[in-house]
Amino acid sequence: MLPVVGQPQPERADAARNRQKIIEAATRMLAERGADELSLDEVARVAGVGVGTVYRRFGDRAGLLYALIDERERRFQAAFLSGPPPLGPGAPAADRIEAFLYALVDRIVAQQGLYVSLEKGGGMNKFSGPYRVHHVHLATLIAQARPRAAAPYLADALLAPVSACLIAFQREERGMNVDDIKAGLTSLTAAVIRGRVPG
Amino acid sequence: MLPVVGQPQPERADAARNRQKIIEAATRMLAERGADELSLDEVARVAGVGVGTVYRRFGDRAGLLYALIDERERRFQAAFLSGPPPLGPGAPAADRIEAFLYALVDRIVAQQGLYVSLEKGGGMNKFSGPYRVHHVHLATLIAQARPRAAAPYLADALLAPVSACLIAFQREERGMNVDDIKAGLTSLTAAVIRGRVPG
DNA sequence: AGCTTAACCGGAGATCCCTCCGGTTGCCAG
DNA sequence: CTGGCAACCGGAGGGATCTCCGGTTAAGCT
Numbered sequence: 001m002l003p004v005v006g007q008p009q010p011e012r013a014d015a016a017r018n019r020q021k022i023i024e025a026a027t028r029m030l031a032e033r034g035a036d037e038l039s040l041d042e043v044a045r046v047a048g049v050g051v052g053t054v055y056r057r058f059g060d061r062a063g064l065l066y067a068l069i070d071e072r073e074r075r076f077q078a079a080f081l082s083g084p085p086p087l088g089p090g091a092p093a094a095d096r097i098e099a100f101l102y103a104l105v106d107r108i109v110a111q112q113g114l115y116v117s118l119e120k121g122g123g124m125n126k127f128s129g130p131y132r133v134h135h136v137h138l139a140t141l142i143a144q145a146r147p148r149a150a151a152p153y154l155a156d157a158l159l160a161p162v163s164a165c166l167i168a169f170q171r172e173e174r175g176m177n178v179d180d181i182k183a184g185l186t187s188l189t190a191a192v193i194r195g196r197v198p199g
Numbered sequence: 200m201l202p203v204v205g206q207p208q209p210e211r212a213d214a215a216r217n218r219q220k221i222i223e224a225a226t227r228m229l230a231e232r233g234a235d236e237l238s239l240d241e242v243a244r245v246a247g248v249g250v251g252t253v254y255r256r257f258g259d260r261a262g263l264l265y266a267l268i269d270e271r272e273r274r275f276q277a278a279f280l281s282g283p284p285p286l287g288p289g290a291p292a293a294d295r296i297e298a299f300l301y302a303l304v305d306r307i308v309a310q311q312g313l314y315v316s317l318e319k320g321g322g323m324n325k326f327s328g329p330y331r332v333h334h335v336h337l338a339t340l341i342a343q344a345r346p347r348a349a350a351p352y353l354a355d356a357l358l359a360p361v362s363a364c365l366i367a368f369q370r371e372e373r374g375m376n377v378d379d380i381k382a383g384l385t386s387l388t389a390a391v392i393r394g395r396v397p398g
Numbered sequence: 399a400g401c402t403t404a405a406c407c408g409g410a411g412a413t414c415c416c417t418c419c420g421g422t423t424g425c426c427a428g
Numbered sequence: 429c430t431g432g433c434a435a436c437c438g439g440a441g442g443g444a445t446c447t448c449c450g451g452t453t454a455a456g457c458t
Contacts, residue, residue: 012406041445053406055446127365150382150386150397153380160356166359184349184355185356188391191390195396198348198349198353199347213437217436243439250438252437
């Protein structure tokens, strides 16, 4: 779906047309109302298709939400895989890690409601799709910076605080702003990657 | 509800009786089926009360689920607030932090389905209740070990990888076992708290 | 063009979470 | 004991997600 892989089965013309109608309707409704108010029944009605069609195209609510951020995610993946440093290759691994986490935070903050809604529903499908790509990327960078570290686990551990729900909670209920969160992430990565202990 | 606070308003006798009936029915059904299959309508029917009663007693699905682990959570809070070291006071803060995170992992693994179901629903209410207590406790310990660190943020950051959904994913899809997860947490806390960098 | 078939379409309906409100009952003051 | 009120009860119902299946249609082959 999102992990940058072409569809093995090409869609029929009417199916592709309906997919486009659904995405357009959902995008418009997402802009007008919030992500929480995005009812799939209503999306189907506005798009002029049956609700079954929505589910056949996108699997479930999370699938549709992923499709809505698909293009942005593609650009993001291109940026950290082959874009300019410090996000892309060319900078020290430690700097790339920090830039990567910062970009993740910005991405969530830019569409907080959408990402929160995505994490709420399902729960386990949060780890399907983009997460795997992010994890592989981050684990690779960690392995470069700290060859003997448990890179796969540390990648999970650095990705975990960059959760839409946690960030929403920190901003709304704990009064933190984006820079506070980024500063925290810096001190976390500084300790884990650079060996610079906080305090 | 769960943050160890007595109810300001004592319940009427019939209300307390119904609460008990609901908890017993839910506990029984939880043991037989999984936490995912726990329908509140069905709990109400088995308990012999109306569904409105369930919601008045417990607020929502998460509230009922929290009530089911309330006693265990009470014991856990007593253990790390005033029990024997290294979980309770008396041990170095760094050791208490590690013991605390280990205990959280064990607690989740013991009732994984329940905690996963708890994190899935709602999303934001994950941070209400026990989370706040755990956060205050952990932030206090971090401040003891590292007086100049950003303790509140680091507490969130250490709590984030101890998520039921993440642990379930690591165990089921990534083939990790509990000791792998604990070892990862050790290297994480070692870096953040003890200044011992991984690798 | 006509045929075949696999894929697709639509919407009724099952299930679930949660709210609302008219009727009921426990509790206490008098 | 009794009257009154606040709290409680039950279940109908709204709105959401997702499934299922009979009818339809696009696409390729002859």
